[in-house]
Amino acid sequence: MTVISKFLSQSSVVANFSRKQGTKKATLAGCLLIAAAVYGAKKCPHIFDVLRRKGTSNESLQLSSTDQAAVVTDKKEAEENIPRTNRTIRSKKSPAVNKVFFEQIRFLLKIVIPGVWTKEFGILSLHTLSLICRTFLTIYVASLDGKIVKTIVQKDAFKFMLQLSKWIGIAIPATFVNSLIRFVESKLALALRTRLVDYSYQKYFHNQTYYRVSNLDSRLTNADQCLTDDINVFSQSLAHLYSHLTKPLLDIAIMTFTLYKLARNRGASSRIPTLVAVVVVCVTAKVLRAVSPRFGKLAAEEAKCKGELRYMHSRVISNAEEIAFYGGHNIELSALQQCYRSLALHLDIVFRKRLWYIMLEQFLMKYVWSAAGLVMAAIPIITATGIKADGTCVNDDPDGGVSERTQSFTTARNLLISAADSTERMMSSYKEITELAGYTERVHTMLSVFDDIKEEKYVRNTVSFNDGRSSAMLKISGKVSDCDNGIFIEDLPIITPNGDVIVPELSLNITPGTHLLITGPNGCGKSSLFRILSGLWPAYRGNLKKPATKHMFYIPQRPYMSRGSLRDQVIYPNTVGDMKAKGVSDKNLEEILSLVHLQHIVNREGGELQFYSVLRVLCCYI
Structure with missing residues (x-):
């Protein structure tokens, strides 16, 4: 700014402008320079990136034309072989409320609520009906509060007892509806979870996906975490968020109309209170959205840390005997402690971010909104003309309209409190929506990976080729077919899921009645061949003819004991x-x-x- 001001002062002196013209032109020049600086700051990273790429391309010019063609071909083949879901995962930003989130949530909603004539839609309809009933009960209770206060001001004991009996009588259905809302919300979450679990389990156990997802693909490190905790939290968050959005919307719409009618009945204008409400809510929304942490990314990272911790515990349980033989408890202990510290550190960061955000949120929604609500309730009463809707004057009452104003103020205040509470829940729901975006991203990614595995599209972090090059994945071009007269293998390579080539090419014919014993050192491909025959590993090249799966039986190296007798x-x-x-x-x-x-x-x-x-x-x- 100092350089800009000096430049402006020097230019104005040299040009010998008048003070007024110099000020205008200096201001304009300063604005232009600031805009250019901002634009340059935005574009500098891109410029440096382009220069870096250009330098890399200049270095690559030293390669021969054959090498360049090979690199381009390999790059294109790798891009073509990468599954579409993996490209989305790489290019996608952290979970947020954006177009990607709405596409993912729409995809999952079609799974959990497949149609109108389903159990889930019936529970959802009952839940909506209970929320509507609760809104009208809130309005009726607010009007009863105003009538009770009016009878107290009028010192009418009989009417007071009558209104009080109505108030107690309405408490029974009101408490039942409150309990019904929680009950139906829990039932809805359970129904959504059941539907999503059934859908996910069918995909998980189809075509040996449960094996391929952890051995042939590296995108899901904790499938059990996604199938249990992530689906559970997603279902609960979705059902809870529906309540926290539907009821506030109904409350705001119906209570605003009720307050409008109340103001009209007293001959007061509703423009100023409406303007105050709109300004306060809009300013609050802008401020909270500007300072809101990225709760979606934080929720997804928390679920990932929990999955890693659970995975470490499961490793210890599965390999307890081996760890005990080797005496590796100290290493496993340090690994568990490291995973837990990562989770604890992340939770501490979340708590710190929530501290200041909740403080600002409570200040705006509790105190600022309460003050605005008092202003909104007082303005119609202060500016009222005193003419009722039936043409009578409120001053015709025995107490000069005091009881009428007290009733109106009490009713309006209760309605405003309910409307403010509904608006507060809607504003605070943005945090829950961003968290839902994180869980939605994890569940959607899991199902997308299952779909890719079904189509035999695998992604590994590192894949090794014969010539030392690496890519994202290998292209599966082998042909596998069923036959009844033996096992015929032609030019079939044995390649591990990591891309390590064990056998470049294998040709073998086994006819019925033939006994074949395969021997060799560890890692020569004995078990790997049977994994390819059973369909656990793909055939990357060559031809493979074998009997159908129902006509072959494999005995694994590790005996497996199922549950049962x-x-x-x-x-x-x-x-x-x-x-x-x-x-x-x-x-x-x-x-x-x-x-x-x-x-x-x-x-x-x-x-x-x-x-x-x-x-x-x-x-x-x-």
Whole structure:
């Protein structure tokens, strides 16, 4: 600013302008310079970025034309192979109330409320009806308060007892409606969660997504967190936000109309109170939105930290024996403490941001709005002409209109308090909407990743090629088909989910009746070949013909014990219903137990667990 002022003063002296003209032109020049400075500050990062890219491109000119063509081709192939959802995740900003949020919430709403003739829509309609009833009850109670105060001023004991009995009588349905609103809100949240959980579970267990999402894709690090806590919080937040937006809107609309009629009945103008309300609400909204923290990003980050902490606990539980053998409890303890400290640090940041925001919010909505409400209630009474709607004058009352003014003030004050409370809830709901945006982004991302995995579009952080290059993902171009006369493999590479090439090309033919033993050191691709045959890993190139999945059975390296009885263990993955449909009895299962020498199954040992897998193979061919 000092440089600008010196420049303006020097230019005005040299030009020998008059004081008035110099001031105008100096002001104009200063504005132009400030605008140019602001524009330059905005564009400087982009300019530096362009220069940096230009420098990089100049360096790349030293490459040969063949290398440049290879780089461009690889880049295009990588961009084409990246799933659309992953591009969205990369280019998307932090969760906020914007167009992306509305598209995501509309997508999820179609899932949780698929139609009008559904249970969820019925609960939503009942919830809306209860909110409307509560609004009219609030208006009726406010009018009763005014009538009770009027009878006190008039010293009419009979009317006082009559109005008081009405007030107590209306309390019974009012309390029931309040309880009904909370009950229906909880039922709505549970119904939305149930619908979303069923939809997510179907996708999670379709086409081995539960395996692929953690082994072939790296976008979801904690699928269990998304399927449990994130869906739960999203459903509760959505149902709660509907109450906090619908009822305030109804309250403001109906109570504003009631206050307008009340002012007209007293012959007062409603323009000034309306103007005061609009100005106060608009200024409050502008201020709060300007200083509001990014609650959506904070909520999403909090859910991520909680998921990491839960994942670390699950790792310790799953690998407790190995950790105990190695004596690695100190390392696991430090890892758990680090995850918890990250969560605690993030929560501390959230609490600090909420401290000042809530203080400003309470000051504006409690005190500033209360003062504005008193002004709005007092102006119609002070400026009233005293002529009622029926043409009579309020001064015709025995007390000179004191009781009438007291009744009007009490009723208007209660209505204004209710309307202010509704407006406050709407204003504070913006914070909840931004938090909902964070949960919506996480749930929508989870479902989008499931859809990509269904289409065999995977994304890993790092993928290694044979020549050392890396990309976002590999292109899946292998052909897999079913046949009944054996297993035929032609030019099939064995590649890990990380992109490490174990076997560049493999060709193999196995006909029925052939026994094949594959041996080799660790990491040579023995188990990886079976993962490709079972469909766990994709075929990136080549041709693969194999029997249908129902005609093949795989015994994994680690024995798996499902929940249930001994019968359930033996017939897994079939159910008891499948067993009865095939005509298999418990006697048949006992015969199979004798084939693998497990008659003494009651005294089983850990080493015999692998025999269960053999039992399952035999049961499949009964």
